[in-house]
Each structure stands twice: as C-alpha cells, then as structure tokens.
Amino acid sequence: MAEPQARLDELIARLRERGGRLTPQRVAVLKVLATSDQHPSAEQIYEHVKADFPMTSLATVYKTLALLVEMGELLEIRFCGDSTRYDGRIAHSHPHLICVKCKKIKDLELAPLNPLSKEVAERTGYCILRYRLDFFGICPECQEEE
Amino acid sequence: MAEPQARLDELIARLRERGGRLTPQRVAVLKVLATSDQHPSAEQIYEHVKADFPMTSLATVYKTLALLVEMGELLEIRFCGDSTRYDGRIAHSHPHLICVKCKKIKDLELAPLNPLSKEVAERTGYCILRYRLDFFGICPECQEEE
DNA sequence: TTATCTGCAAACGTTTTGCGATATA
C-alpha cells in the first residue's frame, strides 16, 4: 500500500521516463489510480476525473489505462459479467477478495505465492509472468442484508 | 479429471434432476464440455456443436452455459481482452495455467487452497464461495517461437 | 397438452478505433 502521493509521483516519473506526455487528463487519471483503494472501473475513473476536469473523454481514460497496463504499472481485474476493474496502487500480483453481491474488491495480505510460482514454472516449463488469486464470497455487510 | 463419458452422464443426470429438458442441442453442448480439456470459449463450443448439429444457434449455447454455471456445474474463466472460457470437466475451484501468447489453458494439480480459504474467511468475516488461482505465463512451445 | 426451449435478430454494455483538431515538449 504505497502512500497515494508517493505512488502518484512514481507513476508520473515512469511515464516521463518512457517519453510519454503529461497531459492534465492523464495526470487526473493517475491521481485517481494512486488514490483510490476501491479498485475502480474505467467508468468510475472517468466520473472522478470529470469532477475536476469536465472536458475529459472516456476514450482517453481507456487509452491511458491501456498504456499503464502495458507498462506493467496497472493490474486488471476482470471477473464474470462485469466490467474490468483496476488496481494502480499495487502493481505486482497479489490476492484480492471480491464480494459477489456488492462487487467490492479488497486487497488481501497473504504470504506471497512466489515460491509456488517458481514450483509451477519448474514443473511445467512455463515462464510465469504473474498470477491472479481471487477469493469470491459475500462480505459481512451483505451477509447481514440477507 | 473425470472420464468424459462419466462426466457427460453426470451432467445429464443433474439436468434431469433439476427438471430441465434434454434437447439435442443441450446434449451436444454437454458433450463438448465433458469431452474437451481445451477450456473452450462459447464460440468454440458453438463450432463443435454445429459440426454434428448444424441448426444450433449461438444464443442457445450461451443459454445452456448460463444454466450450467448457475447450477454450479461449470466454471467460468475470464481474463483480460478475451472471451470467457469454460471448464465443464472439473466444477470445483482449481488452479489454471494460462499462456498469454497462444491462450491455451491447462488445469494445474496443486495442493488445494481450501485451508487458505478458511483462513481468509476467519480473518475477514467473508463467507468464501470459491476462488480463482491462475498463473499467467508463456508455454514452452511459444517460448521456442520467440 | 403445455410449459420449456429453440432460433432469430435486435439490443446491450464495454472497449477500441479512426479521424481531424489540439497542445505538450
């Protein structure tokens, strides 16, 4: 869990290193990603960005997200029936806890699976790039509502 | 890894128990699911089914898949940028190994994560329903091509 | 016989694209 400001600075630095331009729209997207622990969708990011930057388009949000994913600075979380959610605060593989009712996504602190990744690589001959570990369930709040 | 025929019989039995009708289109879909270890997409299932059943529609394939998912007899595997893939042979949560180049999906035999699920449930108060553990990498064949 | 299921075609939501206009470096 990087500090939002530190993470924002990091994202800006990475983009600059890459020779990318720092347009206000992009910085606004980066700010949302570095700040939010809600694992927002593209649409949600767009809504946030529009709040203090009304002339931004959804297409630009998507283009920025695609760029960051390609740079390895953004994790995509896609699960069935819903739009892709993004984790820009922690860029390395880590487990998530997803509520199937309210669609809330939380980061989970667990022992990293890197040793397991290594074992899988050795056993299968695959070059493992990343993993996804997601637990699907019902959060305490949604359990109460039932 | 259930025997294809046994798994097919099982799927048919479950559908019958549920009061569902065994139309030829449905049985053809079940057959593909019980037989294939390729984790096919809806489109791929449709192509297979059309081979010996040309008057089937893609909508019917989707409807049958949705029914089986709801029954808990089919696992959906969705990853970014691609269509949903289905695992009808092993219905309980289990890890997969996905090649990001050729999109091949293989079942992985690992110690089950049920103890970990339990730990997560206790620590978070969530009621855990299932999990997904997917390793993304490049398979030996695709590594050679590079 | 009748409720479930089918095929069709249109609708849907998300994401991507092509373009001429704009603004960063």
Place this chain on the structure above:
DNA sequence: TATATCGCAAAACGTTTGCAGATAA
C-alpha cells in the same frame, strides 16, 4: 515546430434478450 495525445462518434466485440414458433415430457 513536430508529433503525441486529445475528443468525438462510429465500430467492434462478446453477450443477453424478447418473441413467435417448435418440441420434450
């Protein structure tokens, strides 16, 4: 100034839906 990036609107894509007709039980 040059070119990366922008907003727009249209297209693409996978998936779902409504409905009239067909069919399994």
